[in-house]
Amino acid sequence: MLEATNRQALTQQLRPPAGFRLSHAVGTTFTLDMTSALSVPLSFVSGSGEEFTNPVAVLSALRKVSDRVDIFCQAGHIKAPSDASDLLALLEPMVHQVSVKRGLFHPKIWLLEFENDGERRYRFLCSSRNLTTDASWDLLVRLDGEPVPNGEDSGPDSGPLARFIAELPGLCTVTPDAGRLARVRGLASRVEFVRWDLPEDIHRLAFRPMGTGEDFEQGSIVAHLRDPENFIALNSKTGDRAHLGRDKLVISPFLDDKLIGRLRDKWTDNLYVYSRDDQLNLLQQQTVADTRTSFKAFDELGIPESSESGQSDLDESGTQRVADDLSGLHAKAYFCDYDHYTYALLGSANATEAGFTKNVEFLLEMRGAKKRLGVQRIRESLKDVPFADFLGSGGKARPEEDEAAFRLENALRDAAAQRFLLDAVPDDESKNTFTVTVAHDWSPKPEFAAKLRLLSLPQPSAVVEPSREQQNHTFHAIPLADVTPYLVLTLEDPKAGLSKSTVIQGNLRTDPAGRLDEIIARQLDDPQKLRQFLLLFLTPEDALPGSGTGTGWFAGSGFGEGSTAGLFEAMVGAMAGPDADSVFPDLKVVMDRLLALRGDDPEIQQLHALWTAATEALDMGELHGV
Template sequence: MFRSAQDRLDYGEILRPPAGFVCEIAVGTTYSLDLETMLGVPLALFFREEMDENLLGNPIAILEGLRKSADKIALFCEGGQIQVPRTNPVFALLEDSVFEVVLKNQKSFHPKVWLIKYVDSNSEKLLYRFITLSRNLTFDRSWDAAVVLEGEVSEEVTDKNRPLIDFLRFLQARTTAADKEKRIRALAEELPRVHFQTHDQHFIDFSFLPLGIGKGYNKESTGLFKKYHHLLVISPFLSRTTVLELDRLSLTNSHKTLITRRSEIPHLTQEMLDSFPCYCLKDTVVDGEEAISESESAMADIQKQDIHAKLYFKTKYTEHDLYIGSANCSLSAWNGNVEFMLRLRYKKWGFRISQVIDELFGRDKEDFDERHNPFERIVEMPEPNHDEDDVQQLLQNAIKSLCRSGPRANVTENNGLYAVTIRFDLQKVDTEIDMTIELLGGGSAAKIQNTTVLSGLSLLELGEFYIVTAELGEESLQRILKIPTRGIPAERDAEVFKTIIKDEDTFLRYVVFLLSDDYLLALLEQQTERGKTGSSSWSFSGYDRPVLYENMLKAAARSPEKLREIDEIIQLLDDTDIVPPEFDRLYTTFLQASRRLKS
């Protein structure tokens, strides 16, 4: 269950639909968001391929994934926690799928779940998948945990999904796009007849446990903060009061284990370390990538690997409960934040929590050597050192305050260029911190004031993603804010498409990719052709057009809906320099043929 080397889940794999199914809608939540990571979500959901680096590195695959997913993905994140990506115009196509959640009283939106509805392409059978994770939608490489449940529709109504339905209602109220709000409402209305299963005989029951979404959804309702005999807590972040509360709930002759990050130990006391045995990953594991790197270029992609899983395994008599999800062992997590946990009831003859700990530490192996244990026990309190972290937290708080001020923006046009006027309410924003704002799409930055103007912008630079830079002394922090922006011309999306589909050959390759039955194979064929021409960029010149005609003929006979997708692209681009007239005539012929076949 918890062998770090064997029991692994791939993020793309747990999103990917089963063979023969297509994604109907996917609702996800995360605390922090990396827009570059999010580009991989449509590839997994709509291409049903492995999260192959060939797909992730191909602009045509990304563009088609974004087009397919535009009305089917809704992702909610904490306001002010979108990381700044590398410049790429395609991020503008994510604007209608990302929703920032801003809570009152400095509380955080922290759940990490997916609820996905798939439909069988042939039988129209429905499949629902619920995923709870501890991982944000970022490229972070820390140790996380996830559980996947799948369910099918039955005539019998169940109350078991009521907390999940209420969570969807909470999200629905924070959706700023009418079409997504309608889809989420419809999904919630379907759940009373969906029966989820764990597909593991030892997990005999489960409970959905959202926190902070309304009356009754609090830590008391979870059952975690009750007396126990044995307890394992894995949490990257701690509050002394919460750890102490769990420590005091132990019964006589209990066994307790805490696994956390080394940086969190100063939140505890020496007495707590003695009473509640605490372990951290060894530095050789945390810094492992740096240790094996042999080049300066590789160093740029190095990330530390530390604990990020949130897991509570609790035993009382013969009852074993596993809690897994987003809630840290901290005061804010269990007292106000919006979180999501899943409780699993575990039943196996002779089971003990010590067996889980042995798996984590590698002690279940016959040839166990303590030197290979990735964890080490912390027996003495280290010296605290939070000066730099404190400044970063001030900057983070300033950006969140800016997000909570309810900014709004409006676009105006003058002689082919555009200006964006943004209005803030800066009454509760720390004036000692300098902040500037600029569009993610480009243009110059401006100092944030109650009324801030960004001018001299091109159509392609317009969007709802803005880069905010906060500075205090020598410290700085950048985040993306999504600000509702009125007046963005409707043709902006077409300009984004044209940054990739920029000529006739690129368009024809896009169509080949769209018509293919095997997206990865089509991509590899295009890359092979690119290699023959000696091109290192996606110029797409010299493609063999008979392949295109063959695929269009197959589509007319077997998949006429793909021809309708081509029509969407043609209408979007609306450019004869990109869509050759002879192709338009040929496409019309195939489309008419497909209609005759259908009739």
């Protein structure tokens, strides 16, 4: 089941099936790296030559699909980028920070809906991976499904998943607009009637959202680990009489004695625990000394790199060894052999009491034949992942530096969950710059120093006073494209010598008209970028290689020499496309800028005239059926 050689990027798993396009995507993550989030729209746009390193391609993909993507993340865990690109502003509509009353928002799922002329397909990804650039070893389960008529047997009950998706907007610190609320709730209502294909070797599966009030049936492993006194185990007993199988295996970067104890019932023969060396050292000595339990630690250094090449060494056949580029353990999985079956949990929850009793998490609970999925087979599949026998004895105290870092993280989460209200007012002397005011009633604890700034500008930073009264910070002469609801809060603990930052999603109450269009215009600062954007934007999302569109068409259109012949062809094709009503209005800022830069070019004049005719025809309802 855990094939170390079967490794794919998350973006590969997000791609639509052939012939389909994205209808809606909902993702969740604990930590969000904003630069990584820019790559998500590219996953949904096929065959157009898009590359993450090409900002014009990223811009085109964002404009195409950002209204159909919603990403929910833990407030206080949006990573502040070292270099804030203008493109980050285009994430604003699709990124939603959330805060929960108890514990952390920690699920890592994607629910995807694809469409093709009324036909719908669905995909669900349940993983341990955050939306970051982290190179840790993670696990993912993929389910594909199709809708079934109401009342028809659809296999796994999608009700828990549907309810989880429907509840996400209510956790946001800034309420999404009405259109997004309706789309998320619509997706939730449709997914309830989806028949899911089970993974290979799995013949029973259940969706297990935790921390949202979902009730689980008796006999669920998740329910028993969460509340062993009131939910029966696999042997239909509770408490001290409960039994989850003789052989068990746990993979978790974080763990505690309480959860290990619940897994290691008195009938256990072998409990295999795969974790991190620093976390295993924090277990109690009696936990580590138990003879029925064996511990393995992930080698954080992975496979040593070559001193000459800077890359991992190759094996004798010249093939790069599996797991060479892994730099840490982030996977979470649980396996229990009971009778002739193996019961598995995969998802976001660490082997800690908080993971199963406090946090918002998401797991899949599955059952398969032991001869295909058993603990010993899983152990064999892990041989290529860099684990080593744990040689410690436990009983160590958590380092003070870690404790200080946790205090800073808690303070950042508390701050990010508060309301930060922004207003942008045009400056008197210029209509091109604004005065941005930030109002809030959060203040740092006396032991911390706090600074606040706009994400779009590295300076200036405003000092946040340790006062419980409302505070106001003013930023002057801000260009229109740099007005943003995103703030960067930096907290410093002078005594510990530590500093941490997070991006906070504020509420921009007075959003200047044309702000996002100005950002687009600033990116397209020469005719070649403008032509490239137009060609990518007009290429159908589901274009396939060899179809006359996409990458091959891009290369053969005279594009590099500045020709607009390919653009005429693309525009004519887009006129008859299903998205004409939305595509052409979105192009107005681009076309106006193209005309301003190259208005004396006859081809540009012809292109602008064609675009004008298309928009006029659309306004009159005459274009469909061309």
